[in-house]
Amino acid sequence: MVFGPEDYSVNDHGIVQLSPRLRTWAGSNDGFRLHWLHHVISKELYHNALDPSSEDSCPTNLEANGVSMKPELLAQKHCTSFSEFIDSHCSRTRQESHGKTKTSFNVSWSHQSGALFRQALPEIFNQTVTKEITSYYGCHFQILSANLTRLLPDSELGDSFLWHRDYEPPQQLHMLVYLSGASDQQGTTHVLDLEATRRAAIKGYSYPKVKDRRSNVDDVFGELVDKSIILKPELSPGGGMILAAPRVLHKGIRPRDGFRDVLLLILMPSPVPWTERAKINLRTVLQNGKNYNVGYIDPFDTITRIENLGGAPNWAHQCEMFPPESEQT
Numbered sequence: 001m002v003f004g005p006e007d008y009s010v011n012d013h014g015i016v017q018l019s020p021r022l023r024t025w026a027g028s029n030d031g032f033r034l035h036w037l038h039h040v041i042s043k044e045l046y047h048n049a050l051d052p053s054s055e056d057s058c059p060t061n062l063e064a065n066g067v068s069m070k071p072e073l074l075a076q077k078h079c080t081s082f083s084e085f086i087d088s089h090c091s092r093t094r095q096e097s098h099g100k101t102k103t104s105f106n107v108s109w110s111h112q113s114g115a116l117f118r119q120a121l122p123e124i125f126n127q128t129v130t131k132e133i134t135s136y137y138g139c140h141f142q143i144l145s146a147n148l149t150r151l152l153p154d155s156e157l158g159d160s161f162l163w164h165r166d167y168e169p170p171q172q173l174h175m176l177v178y179l180s181g182a183s184d185q186q187g188t189t190h191v192l193d194l195e196a197t198r199r200a201a202i203k204g205y206s207y208p209k210v211k212d213r214r215s216n217v218d219d220v221f222g223e224l225v226d227k228s229i230i231l232k233p234e235l236s237p238g239g240g241m242i243l244a245a246p247r248v249l250h251k252g253i254r255p256r257d258g259f260r261d262v263l264l265l266i267l268m269p270s271p272v273p274w275t276e277r278a279k280i281n282l283r284t285v286l287q288n289g290k291n292y293n294v295g296y297i298d299p300f301d302t303i304t305r306i307e308n309l310g311g312a313p314n315w316a317h318q319c320e321m322f323p324p325e326s327e328q329t
Contacts (some may be wrong), residue, residue: 005204007066008041013280014142014272016041016300023300030310035169035268036322038299042269046139065193065232066248066319067241070129074238074263079179083261085113086150086179102255104158107148111287117146117263117286124177124240125274133173133242133267141173141268142277143285144302145292151187151252153261160252162213163205163220165313166198166245170321171268172294173242179261181237184253187260189241191231192217192249198319200249204319210268220249247319250257268294269270
């Protein structure tokens with residue numbers, strides 16, 4: 001799609017507005033191409049306003065690997081406060097589901113926990129983290145949703161505890177803050193970087209159906225592999241990880257005892273800084289319920305659901321952020 005500055009603008013809420021011509025094109029395409037278009041426009045706006053001397057050509061860990069560890073994101077006192085909110089929620093929540101003791105909790109937001117979240121945001125998105133995410137996207141970013149979760153030990157493996165990539169446009173990015181720490185004992189997330197994930201995709205393992213997901217990495221590749229390719233975060237409380245969840249294979253690891261508390265934030269590109277968007281959309285960010293993912297929303301009208309996410313195109317299967325130039329029309 002050929003377009004120019006006359007085809008878009010940004011409103012007072014930090015939402016890209018399309019010309020009728022571009023809106024018609026967007027309406028005829030699926031969610032993968034819709035988010036690609038939004039990302040391209042956000043990048044153009046960012047670079048048009050950028051001082052060329054401020055550009056940093058050195059790729060970050062997130063750009064190179066699709067994952068970046070952040071050992072100290074949140075102070076212990078904030079981690080403790082969040083876990084106390086989770087304790088309170090769990091004590092009020094029915095402890096059984098379908099006749100089975102619950103081992104996963106999605107915690108409802110309250111005025112008090114929401115206030116703590118607002119207080120913690122500048123600490124989580126410090127200057128270094130903001131710079132790395134901005135470099136990864138090539139533009140500003142925004143917070144789409146936030147969830148507090150608690151996992152308890154469970155011998156049964158659910159969907160998220162098998163090797164997978166999130167079936168979302170590749171513009172989705174996850175920020176995980178491990179409130180109780182991360183390790184194989186405490187619970188963590190195992191990850192394969194972009195290089196290893198691309199190798200798996202070539203062998204046909206990219207977005208497997210749930211029934212085809214595997215727990216053993218050898219089964220992912222169909223052969224014995226060096227287990228050192230698996231990244232296994234070990235972090236103290238308050239440590240975190242930035243994860244390109246639709247682009248790299250990963251699986252959750254339940255705690256062997258105790259519990260694993262996590263603050264999960266879903267991110268996506270934005271034409272304005274996250275701080276500006278947060279002034280407008282924090283109420284939506286803190287809505288209760290299932291994670292609000294990129295594939296659910298029209299990036300040009302974030303209160304409208306995408307009706308056609310579509311099948312993942314080949315370039316997304318191959319872990320790319322954008323289609324090849326031959327398909328960008």
